[in-house]
Amino acid sequence: MRRLAIRVLLFSLSLGIAVQMGRQEIVDRIVARVENDIILLSDIRALSRYQLFLDGKSETDARFSSG
Numbered sequence: 001m002r003r004l005a006i007r008v009l010l011f012s013l014s015l016g017i018a019v020q021m022g023r024q025e026i027v028d029r030i031v032a033r034v035e036n037d038i039i040l041l042s043d044i045r046a047l048s049r050y051q052l053f054l055d056g057k058s059e060t061d062a063r064f065s066s067g
Contacts, residue, residue, distance in 0.1 A: 028040045028041055
């Protein structure tokens with residue numbers, strides 16, 4: 001009886017781990033490394049939005065004019 005309970009417990013734990021592994025999502029990506037600095041995709045997007053702000057354009061204006 002005890003062996004069965006241990007097997008059920010181990011199966012439940014392994015199933016829970018497998019479900020959690022399936023829920024992983026990518027939050028950000030590394031796009032470049034310059035010496036010891038890492039540049040993330042979110043950094044490039046933020047700099048792009050800032051440059052558009054400095055140029056006096058909104059993000060939606062830039063999307064419509066480039067396509």
